[in-house]
Amino acid sequence: MSSSGHSSKRTAKHPYVRNGGNPATNSDLGREAHWFDGDGMLSGVWFERSHNNPQQPVVNFVNQFVLTDVYLSAVDNCALRTPILPSISTLVNPASSLFLILWRILRSVLVVLLSHLPGSRYVIKRISVANTSILFHDGRALATCESGPPIRVMLPNLETVGWYDGTRAEGEPLLRNSQDQGQEQHSSFGGTGPLSWMKEWTTGHPKVDNVTGELVLFHCNFAPPYVHYSLVPTETSPVADMQSKPPRLLNVPVPGCSGGKLMHDFGVSRLHTIILDLPLTLTPLNLAKNKPIVSYDPKRPARFGVFPRRNPDLVRWYETSACCIFHTANTWDEMDTHGNVTAVSMLACRLTSASLVFSAGNIAPPPHPARKDMLRDKPMSFFARYDHDEAIQDPEKLSMDESSPLLSHKALISRGSSAELFRTPSEVPMSYDEQEQCRLYYYRFSLSPGDSNTITHQFALSAIPFEFPTVSPFTDMGHARYIYGCSTSVESFGAALGKATKIDVLVRMDIKALLARAQMSSPEAITGCIDNRTIDEILVSEDPDDPIRVFKLPSNHYGQEPSFIPCEGMEASTSGNLIPTEDSGYLLFYVFNENQLDSTGECTADAKSELWVLDARTMQRVLCKIHLPTRIPYGLHGNWFTEDQIRDQQEVATLRSKPDGTIASKWARMRKNLTSYLG
Template sequence: MTPTSEWRKPHPYLVGNFSPIHESPCLTQCNYIGTIPSELAGGQYVRNGGNPLLNSDLRREAHWFDGDGMLIGVVFRRTEDGSIVPEFVSRYILTDAYLMSVTTPSLRYPIIPSIATLVNPASTLLHILRSIFRAFILVLLSYLPGSHQAIKRISVANTNVLYHDGRALATCESGPPMRVLLPRLETVGWFDGCKAEGEPPTEATQGVAFGNDIGSFNILTERITAHPREDPLTKELILFHSTFFAPFVYYSVIPSTHLKNCNTQPRRLINKPIPGIKSAKMMHDMGLSRRSCVIMDLPLSLDPLNMMRNKPIVSYNSSEPSRFGVFPRWEPEAVRWFETSPCCIFHTANTWDDLKSIPETLEYADNVIAVNMLVCRLTSASLVYSAGDIAVSHVEAKKKSIYPVEEEQCRLYYYRFLLSDTQNIITHQFALSAIPFEFPTIPQNLSMSQARYIYGCTLSKSTFGTALGGAAKIDCLAKIDSSMLIRRAQGSTPTPITGCVDNRSVAEIINSNDNDNSIKIFKLPPGHFAQEPRFIPRYDGKFEDDGWLLSYVFDESQLKQDGFARSDAKSELWVIDAVTMEKVMCKIRLPQRVPYGLHGSWFSEQDILNQRPVDTIREVPCNFKKINTNKLSLEAIYGKILNYVH
């Protein structure tokens, strides 16, 4: 019996405003109320997320992190009279898996196995192997003449979207980035670190591509993190690649070459191993400062060999420590490892260096005293399970550990890694606030230096890891003055690991009448839920927080009694004053729902205008033919096998 057969109701991450929508590929003008800030003129906000194409079985195994990638954006078009007109667009990212799915009518279930299958302790070995074998067979079949799209990469590109060097890139850690074209969000092609498919040859950069010198099986070795980071000053793109084979993690720095007149080849680092990691891990993010990188080796494995140990492929081991590898940006071989209490971290918020001399007159080892990092720290892997509607009680109980037992939580957490001492010491490790906190965002220009304010999502009645059977929904946005709370901790240092600077709850902060402005919370109206916010600075802003937060918002009064969304349900894009965290400057009424998704980015007018040229874009075949399974041909064989493994 599989876990699927035990479910008696639709999966909570496949109904309501988690359910997929149809794409709206044409730019559609939107109505709005309020005033659109001039800072938005000519730019575009785009958010990525899973939107499963094959969704007929709502009781199947599913996970919030599954689904074909869909980009949903609002572009703020300038008009000749100087006004701003918001226009909406939503498009599937035309990955190899999506194109095969949309051109193969006999498929009923997604090609890629659900993360829920891989993480569920109740999944039998036979069930896991069957799911993987089915995907493997479908990949092989995609190369036969009857297929309209060979699956060369298994990524669904459904997690994040960012901009680097004239390219907008959609990412997911199961493969390389996919280039898309702003503002209409057409799919261009896979980006390999040197060029993207669909670009003219003149746009290619000399050098080794992702994974090319790691191994011959590129479908596994060219995987990159879903959260590459662009240095706001040098415009370098920094990222890591995780694999199933030793040394398990590689590191790359990709320079910016577009619109630059370079007489010499810019410095480039590609596929460099990071020593010291002993097994395959699920790694989602990293910390990056102007000079340093922090890689996180946490006790959450992503290892096919786990099946031989009678464990899920994705497995959390609470008896193992969390390890943080700190190294200079250009020297991954110089990594220093720091160990502490086990945890899960999916997102870092801010990383910065403590220096001896400013401006710099010393080498890295002599000048960087310590590296500081703010993260969204979970005390277990409960989010991984609850996002698949998997009972946490099935998860292996905590084993004996030398570290203190912590209650279930996800908080904004501060680490300080001391480099001036020969011993690898974490001098500070405690939470800044007791409120649940995830999906952090800061001003892009401060992404690798110390930011004062951290914006993100919080919940008034639950936590991000304990939403089993209901799904986590964001009813509050938070603004945390991290500098103030770190200074406050200097007067009375919290207990290492379990300590917290501000112990107030969300309700206590909202109802507070004192002058403590270290945390501000924007509470949405009842029944309204937001998504990850994005900060846009004011042109003439005098302070760091002078700007706007953008977030998609949905009113769940548009859901029917059975929990499904009405066909005419619509979302809004809210523009919120980031200083006061009280005033909504503008509400843009969108022509359709925006499902609760993952990560987004703001693309400026210059980003859109300065995109690299494109020769071709990916398209769904207009008149793909249905396979005739009565003919004895390769196409017939392909069709018959598909009917068997649907």
């Protein structure tokens, strides 16, 4: 699946690239398919200035798999019917037997070991599929995922270079200075020792400080101290030439973490970092407790570790009610008149359960402990199993088509021992269950001296579902006024995400206006909300100063996470300099019209996606729609890159390549046959 319009030799390129999972080995997935699974695939649209008409850009499209160790080994062993790594659906499904889980893990270990034997063309050194996000730091575009370090790709054609270890990437020229070579050998993510391979696992959402150029990230694993922290300065910006250049930190322990967790994101301000130690565990030790490897315990507290950016040993831990947070939107410091930091504030997409992890794998989530006290509609995944319906007792016999939800087709109402009823989505209210929310939350962590670590503010800004947040790059890590994100017009994200992230509403929230309301009338802690309107009520609002604006896609059209692209709108700052206005820009996102699906819910051969450009200021005008040559699968996170970044990419010596289809030796064929027997 690769298409490229032009050579990267041409100048003035501006690529928009989005990452997402697309299983290269998927002929026998069945129920074992999860939205978080799949090999990383980058889909990019890049723009060039036309030599004949500079005002009319030339549009190019490129689509490439990230050539990870796992991907290369999988395509080299075409007899494999399922992905090399165990599906998250297997790990979280309460119906998965201990034998099945252990076999899936053992199978992965065997495939990895076979790849290290003589005759193997591709050795699996790292198990990451690099399917989560993509960012730019220090002359490198990096694709990310929790199960390994970042991997470098080249812009704009998205060729894979190699794994980045915090010092250099595979495929880059070796450092010439002997002292630098020694640093290169010993300074890397994970360090040394028998667990170094696990300690280099890196968050899918590293942060890049656009002011200092630093790359901030953490590494979470199963062994104490569970979380390590790294901070990588840039070598290519003017800051690198200053004596005040920040030191490199690699694998520094963060004390006080409570165990192996599914940590996807974290908060970073200009001066502080926030680690999210939430009651969503990810550890094989859960098997000994008769729990799935991925398990959520709503009886345990949510913990937030706040520390100065360069001193994780000074972490202060704050506790509150259990929740899940997969994405933070913005983090900033609050100063007093003397310039001292008095608090750190964070905006995050807070879920009140872990149902997303289950519904993303088409698995009915376990009931929330408080559900027995509720008497409300509870939408279920379209593929969930209902005991009273014999026609769908075996989910693997269902047609796993592309028309499956975002929006669930049935809502189950459980009334104790009463009969179960079904309703259409239009009859399901937005906030159907206080125990199943996904809202944009405001947290404020006081840094006042003393033993008491207090969360002074914690409440929702709006009652509508909100996920996949983005801000202007000029206000990230500062107090941004506008946060952009995704919502749904029918029901909450817990039931909506199904087997793909299919978005039909984009949202812009005026954070400063909403927090000003909270100062006048403070919402109740934890359960409170500033704006209680529904999506429908916001859609009909004609208030020009409404702090929440939404854009609804046409019927049967679904989008993806938007990326904010600033334009040249400027305003005067307090110093008299001109700076970009926060809402002066565009939202770029892929859109797919599901009217292109056939009667069985499958994509037609000529199905195509589009790239839409939305005016971020009005949240109404679609400025253009770029027709793409193919359909792009629903994916995860994207980014916009500048022509300066492309021009300043660091030198590359070699690129990774796909297998040529030839078998080098008799032993290589034998090893390949052994791998195929594993299924």
